[in-house]
Amino acid sequence: MKVHLKTLGCRLNEAELETWAQAFQKSGHAITKQAEDAQLIVLNSCAVTQDAARKSRQLVRRIHRDNPQAKLVVSGCYATLNTDEVAALMGVDLVVSNKDKDQLVEKTLTELDMDTMPTMSTEPGETSLFTRGRQRAFVKVQDGCRYRCTFCIVTVARGEESSRPVAAVIDEINALHQQGITEVILTGVHLGGYGSDLGNNLSDLIKAILAETEIPRLRLGSLEPWELPDDFFTLFANPRLMPHLHLPLQSGADSVLRRMARRCKTEEFAAIVRQLREQIPHFNITTDIIVGFPGETDEEWQTSYDFIKQTGFGHIHIFTYSSREGTKAASLPDQISTGIKKQRSQQLHELALGLKHDFCQLNIGQSFPVLWEGYSEALANGNRRVFGYTPNYLRVAAELDSLTNVENKTLTVRLSRLGEGYMAGEWLA
Ligand code: SF4
Incomplete structure (x- = not known):
């Protein structure tokens, strides 16, 4: 499959494009510079200003108009902040929010049923x-x-x-x-x-x-x-x-x-x-x-x-x-x-x-030391939801006040229930 990757916005967005390109290639797909040749187009959108959000929206429309056959995946800040709006835009097949960016390639291939054979089993x-x-x-x-x-x-x-x-x-x-x-x-x-x-x-x-x-x-x-x-x-x-x-x-x-x-x-x-x-x-x-x-x-x-x-x-x-x-x-x-x-x-x-x-x-019910990552989500009560992995590679989320920084620390939680795409953890006193 030929994949075309496009970005708007910051250097971070560009770096992510590079990572996705490598992952697509490793999964046996080819990267093309020509959007019109692609069977899959991934756009890393931006929302740093009103203008950037408008450009992102216009670009989604243009991409679909120029190559209506291609599947279209939109990620990035604009897509994260306006998920429903982007999902409703004509031609958009999948929206991947920033928190799932690391799994964008896997999600795209699985959810759009485009998974092909890897080059090697490993x-x-x-x-x-x-x-x-x-x-x-x-x-x-x-x-x-x-x-x-x-x-x-x-x-x-x-x-x-x-x-x-x-x-x-x-x-x-x-x-x-x-x-x-x-x-x-x-x-x-x-x-x-x-x-x-x-x-x-x-x-x-x-x-x-x-x-x-x-x-x-x-x-x-x-x-x-x-x-x-x-x-x-x-x-x-x-x-x-x-x-x-x-x-x-x-x-x-x-x-x-x-x-x-x-x-x-x-x-x-x-x-x-x-x-x-x-x-x-x-x-x-x-x-x-x-x-x-x-x-x-x-x-x-x-x-x-x-x-x-x-x-x-x-x-x-x-x-x-x-x-x-x-x-x-x-x-x-x-x-x-x-x-x-x-x-x-x-x-x-x-x-x-x-x-x-x-x-x-x-x-559930077990306690594990979790290595916490930098990414977090704001909660309505002013706290944050932080994410990390257990030793046996379960993705865990736990609620934390907005002042405490746990990034790259290993702290133990007790797994209490299944959340959406993660397991909820409670801090051990
Ligand atoms: S063990 Fe088999 S699948 Fe794995 S790299 Fe070697 S030849 Fe490929």
């Missing part, structure tokens, strides 16, 4: 699951992959595995910590392959980071659910290693997994999940699923659906299969029709929502 976790911010940073520790999953272009595009030396990773994390970063997410094209070229492994890297840095929170990015080192699970006993893993399952039917050339079948996946949950209460497991892989029969789909339901996930990133030139899967017979793919995707979206809800419910 990417969605990095690009859309985790929010980057002044307290959280990604550290890439590895590149390349030696596997050949049939839907993945990475072995063609990225080549052999190569890992950064432990010392270099530690230096980077120490420098980030000094700059005020509190949480680091380790990422790689095939993170589990870390060290295959150095004679060590991911456990060795994690142990060294925990020993030689004082970074308060260490989190792992998307991780293929196989070849995990023997002592890997024991590492989570250290509370600095966050109890959350994004393990791409891709399908819950072994016959489909075989056609995908995945190295982890459902039984092994279930064993990993069991072990993590037994060891660490409230461990959050999230995943990626591809629906409509070539040849996926009704029976396979049902098997997959049942396995996903039985396993339970805190979040599922759903991709509708689309064939990518250069991959083995593109030449597989029995490609699935768009109608069936849509139907399965919708079914899975509903299941995913229910499973997320179940996981959130499980956490």
Whole structure:
């Protein structure tokens, strides 16, 4: 899909455009400078003055007039302050308020049903699951992959595995910590392959980071659910290693997994999940699923659906299969029709929502240290609603007076109920 990004207003708006461009590209989409070529147009609007708001409004109208076929997403200050007005403008398909800007790409692809295959299975976790911010940073520790999953272009595009030396990773994390970063997410094209070229492994890297840095929170990015080192699970006993893993399952039917050339079948996946949950209460497991892989029969789909339901996930990133030139899967017979793919995707979206809800419910009543972010919303009583994440990556909101600053601090709350897109937390005295 071709995406055109446009902005009005400040430097921050421009910087966000850059971040979205990268995320769209990583999700397999192309950025175009020509609005008339695009299937999707994203406008980052501005409302700093009356004039800017007027220009934003005019621009929405012009964009739609010039390319009425394209889906149109509007974000930014004007869209946040006048959500209903913008949503009612002709041609606007989705409004993303400033508080959801970090998830704009994911929201757009999911809500407008435009999610296509990622370039590699590990990417969605990095690009859309985790929010980057002044307290959280990604550290890439590895590149390349030696596997050949049939839907993945990475072995063609990225080549052999190569890992950064432990010392270099530690230096980077120490420098980030000094700059005020509190949480680091380790990422790689095939993170589990870390060290295959150095004679060590991911456990060795994690142990060294925990020993030689004082970074308060260490989190792992998307991780293929196989070849995990023997002592890997024991590492989570250290509370600095966050109890959350994004393990791409891709399908819950072994016959489909075989056609995908995945190295982890459902039984092994279930064993990993069991072990993590037994060891660490409230461990959050999230995943990626591809629906409509070539040849996926009704029976396979049902098997997959049942396995996903039985396993339970805190979040599922759903991709509708689309064939990518250069991959083995593109030449597989029995490609699935768009109608069936849509139907399965919708079914899975509903299941995913229910499973997320179940996981959130499980956490109600628990107390967690939350890393608070800078973003807040004003409340009618003069207080603010502040946001942050628990160790197991639940988004939490809590009410705070307007004078106290909790940004980048870790303070504990008790989760009391489910809110809209967050869990409500109550401060512990
Ligand atoms: S493990 Fe498979 S999906 Fe993941 S990067 Fe390697 S080839 Fe791609």
